[in-house]
Amino acid sequence: MKRQGIAILGLVLGVLCIAYSLRLGAIPLTWAQTFDGVWGKADEQTNIIIHELRLPRALMAALSGGVLAASGVIAQAILRNPMAAPSLIGISAGAGFAAALAIVLPIPFLMLLPSIWMLPFAAFLGSALSAGLVFSLARGSGRTDTGMILLAGLAINSLAGAGTGLLTFVADDPQLRNISFWNLGSVAGAEWSQIGVLLLFSLPLIVSVLNSGATLNAWMLGEEEAQLLGVSVERQKRLQMIAIALAVGASVSFTGVIGFIGLIVPHLLRFLIGPDHRSLLLQSFIWGAVLLLVSDLIARVIVVPLELPIGIVTALIGAPYFIFLLRQQYQRSRVYDPA
């Protein structure tokens, strides 16, 4: 019953956050205007603000938050490592490097794309390439070694980080600003077409969120044990990692790097409802959405008329809260088994 309560609370908070996201901003609206705007009954300017700016932005925040948090749960389960997050398997760093590359160097065929697609396209290529590289490094004799995924991810992360560093070294000032903003994340400027693409790339992940609970539970015993319980381990590993790479890759491409959601939300929910993946997956998706919506609200209202990059907000809330959680867990003597 506690679990259902928490899920319902998450949904209510999510709707509330979306409502506030529509209302608050550079041009504050009244609730009446906001409500009319949603149905297209307000004045033209308000309609446009809500339909073309704030609604896609809120949905981008919700969807990205859900994707990052659910991917965190899956990565932690498959790699059997509580510290794992999608960023650990090289996806974000690869995207970051490719984005920086696209910002600094004029790449001919990318120039053909409309400007809102140029960076996302480059970033997605980067993330797909680095994720693919990590998996192929971890593959050998017909199986993928999860320990190697972590190590290869670490290596690719530093490599991509070094590449980005090199690019910032040659970049001019406006480019530098672009790169650093991209690496701090933002959901501003989201467009409906981007929501559509992100939704499409997130479909495998969403299917997995709804279906994989029992499989990931079995995975907690280890790969060999999961196999004994009837899990097709290699197939699942491949499918789940592809689902994560597609969804997180697409999300990172549109929003830039948003840290901590993939790590903190799964831990927060394990703390609240326990580690049973049959409910953890969906709840993480819901609460990841809520957390990123809240972060975006904070990012927009705290330094009006400017906006804080959302990655700073998630890290600012995330890191102290994470430490608090770990302390709590320690006192409850539910310390994670390092094995």
Add this chain to the structure above:
Amino acid sequence: MILLKDIQVQKSSRVLLDVPHLRLLGGKVTVILGANGAGKSTLLRVLAGAIKPDQGEVLLFGQRLTEWNTKKLAQSRAMLSQHYSMPFPMSVRELVAMGRFPYLRSRRDETMVDEAMAEMEVSRFAGRSIQTLSGGEQQRAHMARVLLQLKSEDEDAPRLLLLDEPVSSLDIVHQRTLLNKARDAARSGYTVVIVLHDINLAGDYADQFLLMKKGKIIAQTHSLDPELLGEVFDTPMLRIADTNHDKHYFFAGAAR
């Protein structure tokens, strides 16, 4: 019936297991005895299909192990391993419920989980994290999960139950509770294979023994004697008779 033919398992050119022929029958408890590194666990894992032998084949109930569907196989054979690690604090109930993984969800699941926990006397830990239990309590919880994995509507379907040192952390009472369950399973038709280190405990439960040494089965026998055991463990063995109960016990060490 389970049949092993020309099985070889190698690791970096060392032969871990070499079994030219082995046949195991349903309804019987087979106990594997042998020194550390004799290949007992390897044999069990080959039987389970957890590792593929480099050579040879395993026929499980008439079908090659490699041809079994993963889920169907999980309904027909289960294994209790020696060691488990758990990265997250799963509750005992959640752990035991994993035994239902190979089956379609059903309304009876909750009751079956309750029964399985009661059988292994872990019901009172149901809500506790597995990480906070003692080694023996964990072992019982895992045994409950493994037994639950083989419970299905079709009670006549053949089953293989593999237990790798299932009593290593248990107190003497629970050792017998667990082995009684294993024997009950055999009486209901399961093929049961257990690795044990306690020869005298093994004597109370085994219908037959497999004696292993350096990756080979050196004897498949119904009764033990000190000469054979001495050869298996490379140490002199003593047999002590308990004439009151018409039993005998084996101990390591030469007579003085």
